[in-house]
Amino acid sequence: xxxxxxxxxxxxxxxxxxxxxxxxxxxxxxxxxxxxxxxxxxxxxxxxxxxxxxxxxxxxxxxxxxxxxxxxxxxxxxxxxxxxxxxxxxxxxxxxxxxxxxxxxxxxxxxxxxxxxxxxxxxxxxxxxxxxxxxxxxxxxxxxxxxxxxxxxxxxxxxxxxxxxxxxxxxxxxxxxxxxxxxxxxxxxxxxxxxxxxxxxxxxxxxxxxxxxxxxxxxxxxxxxxxxxxxxxxxxxxxxxxxxxxxxxxxxxxxxxxxxxxxxxxxxxxxxxxxxxxxx
Numbered sequence: 001x002x003x004x005x006x007x008x009x010x011x012x013x014x015x016x017x018x019x020x021x022x023x024x025x026x027x028x029x030x031x032x033x034x035x036x037x038x039x040x041x042x043x044x045x046x047x048x049x050x051x052x053x054x055x056x057x058x059x060x061x062x063x064x065x066x067x068x069x070x071x072x073x074x075x076x077x078x079x080x081x082x083x084x085x086x087x088x089x090x091x092x093x094x095x096x097x098x099x100x101x102x103x104x105x106x107x108x109x110x111x112x113x114x115x116x117x118x119x120x121x122x123x124x125x126x127x128x129x130x131x132x133x134x135x136x137x138x139x140x141x142x143x144x145x146x147x148x149x150x151x152x153x154x155x156x157x158x159x160x161x162x163x164x165x166x167x168x169x170x171x172x173x174x175x176x177x178x179x180x181x182x183x184x185x186x187x188x189x190x191x192x193x194x195x196x197x198x199x200x201x202x203x204x205x206x207x208x209x210x211x212x213x214x215x216x217x218x219x220x221x222x223x224x225x226x227x228x229x230x231x232x233x234x235x236x237x238x239x240x241x242x243x244x245x246x247x248x249x250x251x252x253x254x255x256x257x258x259x260x261x262x263x264x265x266x267x268x269x270x271x272x273x274x275x276x277x278x279x280x
Contacts, residue, residue: 008034008266010206010227018232031247034075041083052105080110081123120274121156147179173201193217222264
């Protein structure tokens, strides 16, 4: 019999054009109980942005999917925002300054959803691939604006960034500090298992549950969350990790580490970060 513990995936996408709610069913049947549901990048669902209101379609769809997931008996908490790679898409057909303003406007809209109670956090960051110095500076400006918006309403920020080590985590933290945001609200999505470093800095890692990563994280403590970054793309089935990954990995690790540590990982940590209630 499976342990009666909450199991939360800190970063999943669900797309009705992909497996949609069938992926959620897989997650639930494997033992999953809660999902931090992150809005998909605009271009992956056919939205071309030319004005701030174009983001509304993306955000509304995410909120509606969350409602449907909740009806299935899985807790879903939307995180809405602007993928940092948007800057490369937008600058294909507009000037960089205009792209920056549009992305900031998208973050402002996402923040309004949080204020209205429809979402629990926003998403921003900086490109995970090489860009010009000008685009890098602009991306950091957008990310820092996201920190300021989140600080103003005391909500969480999920960050999609380049691969990070300690120097990059320090840089991100210093930028966050300038906004006044509570550092435990800053979540490094797709984080390596650098639990001690993140704890020292004050930010939270969403550790990607690849082979051996959670075991490594547990050696450093329990101050982290687990995530798959499941993208629900029909052209890339199972990418990045499948929806069953977090429940299966958790229930296997419970055999060795016990349930208590996972109450922290799957309940107490997301409750603190997102100001939500994880109940089973």
